[in-house]
Amino acid sequence: MRIRPVTVGICGSDVHYCRFGRIGPHVVHGPMVLGHEASGVIVDIGSEVEHLRVGERVCMEPGVVQSPGKATQLGLYNLEPSVRFWATPPVHGVLREHVVHPARFTYKLPDSVSFAEGALVEPMAVGVHAATRAGVKPGDFAVVIGAGPIGILTALSALAAGCAEVVITDVHSEKLSIAGDLSGIIPVNVTTEDIRKVVASRTAGWGADVVFEASGVAAAAEDIVDLVAPGGTIVFVGMPEEPIKFDVVAAQTKEVRIQTVFRYANVFERALELIASGKIRASGLITDTFSFADAVEAFEFAKSLPKSAVKIQIEMS
Amino acid sequence: MRIRPVTVGICGSDVHYCRFGRIGPHVVHGPMVLGHEASGVIVDIGSEVEHLRVGERVCMEPGVVQSPGKATQLGLYNLEPSVRFWATPPVHGVLREHVVHPARFTYKLPDSVSFAEGALVEPMAVGVHAATRAGVKPGDFAVVIGAGPIGILTALSALAAGCAEVVITDVHSEKLSIAGDLSGIIPVNVTTEDIRKVVASRTAGWGADVVFEASGVAAAAEDIVDLVAPGGTIVFVGMPEEPIKFDVVAAQTKEVRIQTVFRYANVFERALELIASGKIRASGLITDTFSFADAVEAFEFAKSLPKSAVKIQIEMS
């Protein structure tokens, strides 16, 4: 299936490849097209595809298993070594005129979902997957560490998944201000407030049912056990560059479960449906939009790590 | 702890005891005060209670285990044979001047929650428990069979628990009209529409992730397997008077899981928090309010099973 990308979001990973030429073991060795958060229009399609047509507006799940193995068979296709993922070297991303993509990883946008929202489905899927693996239950109280794009999308997903309210923390008041404007999210600036006290006060001393680490900062992750309730769950969404210090005994006295997550599986369509139904209102997170002609400027802006920005998108045409 | 009830909802079970003098094995042998959906004000309190004070507005979880056994130890206190539950014979209900109730089953109402909403927490807890036991995941598509009060509260709970949208079915257009006014709920009148086709159409032939049976009508329950997706879940919330016919083989080809529920456990405070945070907006369901002086009239009205009513409440003072 051939698709013409219309809107492409810039992810932190795109910026990281731009700045450093690598993310951990993934090294960029030659020119590589960036971008994996995309919506577009179908321009060509195989005759055997029944659920989609040329001209339809779609969004695309960017990771495709090349040779299905045991992980796929278990429903964990995101963990397959053979996944080919847009803009993870050496695979080109989606900031180009046309991409070829399998129909089963391409989802039709309802009329109510704009191209810009369609390009938000991919990062939203990260949050929805984290909330799913967390096993959020209705009425849970959650904390999200880090109010960057992934932190905010995780908080929105946790609310959609059943949380009654979510506290989000950061050190930057601009980010917290954006997060705090969203219904159900309570911002806490850890430079001025003690998050332990906030959690204790809001949960009558019990602790948070779920704590999502979304800052990727090792130091932030280390005291995380203090925040969680007995029998509660910590989900590591952020990817700290160094190993963290983990106090096993502190976790044991609460029988804490720690769940790690990697991208997502079986939630892309769900993220789209939550946006389409209005359960997640995410369009306010698109803070900056550039034309494709200004793509270099868009990346320069993104590389400056602006505190006022959540999601930066590029309109292809 | 002594509490003065302020608002008391009328439950279907109250009406059933009124009309028939029994529900299954529970027979009313003498005069019995009705009512178990209540909010009120604390008028007297033991010195050892730390988290509540005289004068505070509260709602009350009506079932209290008398002698904790194995079920309690497992976290299934709702299944204890020794539960003493308001207005289940021979235990008096709450439609009286004062009730004595343990502090740990009494929950403070935040200022934002009215007495009327406080008295909605109990029936809402039924829905929240059903959605919790269902294991609703973010982005699920659910069907609720039956648009009575419990059906509607279950649909709202399923949405709060993560459903992107919920179809609710009934044979009465008045009930469906009320349900359909709530955001995220799609009403289907099964006298004029084929619910199988509706589900197939909305899920691309896959089926509903969860189907809640909330009608208590045996015939409605019998075709329920047709609606559910492979690997999906059916939750029996309604209580059909006769055994239903269950097509095991049809269920097996989808590996359907059937979950039954009984009242609720460990969700009362969660239901309150979902109402307090605005995640569940339920006050519109209070369709009829009577003063205590008109309580007999209220019950006469309730006994007429009015299609236009969802929740009927009595204000005690």
Add this chain to the structure above:
Amino acid sequence: MRIRPVTVGICGSDVHYCRFGRIGPHVVHGPMVLGHEASGVIVDIGSEVEHLRVGERVCMEPGVVQSPGKATQLGLYNLEPSVRFWATPPVHGVLREHVVHPARFTYKLPDSVSFAEGALVEPMAVGVHAATRAGVKPGDFAVVIGAGPIGILTALSALAAGCAEVVITDVHSEKLSIAGDLSGIIPVNVTTEDIRKVVASRTAGWGADVVFEASGVAAAAEDIVDLVAPGGTIVFVGMPEEPIKFDVVAAQTKEVRIQTVFRYANVFERALELIASGKIRASGLITDTFSFADAVEAFEFAKSLPKSAVKIQIEMS
């Protein structure tokens, strides 16, 4: 990959097709080779297969998805409509000289596992899948209704999955005698003993953690709720021809979960490993072995539904 079958077990479904020409919707319209429980030797193999070699002894998972869809992606490949399964019409079975089968559904037999045991892996996988979906926990007490081959294999699987002991019921003393010779299995003849009393006595009145229905007899399934503990699980393994009567309210007072199962997914290799490690000792269940020359006689014997037989196998050479 081309495999020469060496040992093939006769399944109840083979016998049923023989006797009636159909199982529910699956109708035999032309000549069809029977058999799907098989071990054999690899005689030809593609160059890209790395983990297997010509001459190796193997057993084969008989159901292969032809076009992977949503169920596969979720890890539920057994529920795909496109599964092609040996000896389910119109697909030929394995009672022939050679079969072609994908390498990823072919498992090497360790030296310690005979061909006869290798041909037991398939029916054992049914039991292991049932025990897995049941969520058996260490120390559980289980009941299996029906002491046919699948009942006995389910009981052995439940023990391997953690049960401390398993009661198995039947109306035929010969079958119960065979089952009762297996360590950990307690036979109960329901024509002379009240299984309710047996369960109550052995669990101090609490009930069984898991009840497996493996008789496929509708009447046997109807009182099953009486046997299960609060919060317990019923698993429907047997396939009753008619819908059963299911007492929803009785199940609700215990919050019973009912899990249905269909064949198996992701457990074939596990069943093999449990046999190879000696955790499940199943070779004693092979009660009757025929040569291929006597295959007709073997089927005649099987069609007589002999009470003394558990598993009848055919040696191909």
Add this chain to the structure above:
Amino acid sequence: MRIRPVTVGICGSDVHYCRFGRIGPHVVHGPMVLGHEASGVIVDIGSEVEHLRVGERVCMEPGVVQSPGKATQLGLYNLEPSVRFWATPPVHGVLREHVVHPARFTYKLPDSVSFAEGALVEPMAVGVHAATRAGVKPGDFAVVIGAGPIGILTALSALAAGCAEVVITDVHSEKLSIAGDLSGIIPVNVTTEDIRKVVASRTAGWGADVVFEASGVAAAAEDIVDLVAPGGTIVFVGMPEEPIKFDVVAAQTKEVRIQTVFRYANVFERALELIASGKIRASGLITDTFSFADAVEAFEFAKSLPKSAVKIQIEMS
């Protein structure tokens, strides 16, 4: 209920209190009777207890909640702050003539279970709880780090819970020799073998479904992620004195779940039943038995941390 202890096992914690006067925050301030692994005989009983009688042989679950709170209500009574646990300061242990203990935490020993085995139920419960929280599935492959008493009991529990086989590691060949004599346990000495290679070889490169950390050695815990399979589970049973280094990103690429455990809940009777049924054969682990007259000698022996000993017990009379 008054019980005369008959056999009391010595736990590592008893030895630790002896040697250092404290375990983390638990400091011994005055004379304290040790011992919490006990079987005995009932010598006096309240009239309201129905399931036990004077003269009966029993084992005792040593932790009793003093004032049930939210954790108890959730089924997590082991996490209650008010638990009173034998031989955790300032609570006296069971190495004395009589103890008073609640009937509901006292379990009758079947005739087939000796007093010595009865005193093994407590440490076995630690293993059974770990295997339960791990969610071991039938056919799992597990690794246990550390072949001390808790490591060996965890390995036996993992096997009883469904593992096909369990690799156990240590640096002491004497310990591994004892462990390796048990059916299903494969000893690996990490001073001479690379456990990564052993796991890879035995799982065709997939990894272990569950890894139990039972050494309590921080360094041993740090490479643990290398051993676990995609979607697998790590259970921290051992209690390292220092925080460990935890490589979040390595865990994320496999979506590893980490489960911590604290003592046990709802498994004491299950551990007893697994021993009674012969599913767990643990009596061989009682390597050294002392009379009460030689109790000081027993503790001196235990304090020498003998490599040849697994479980040291004291016979009270």
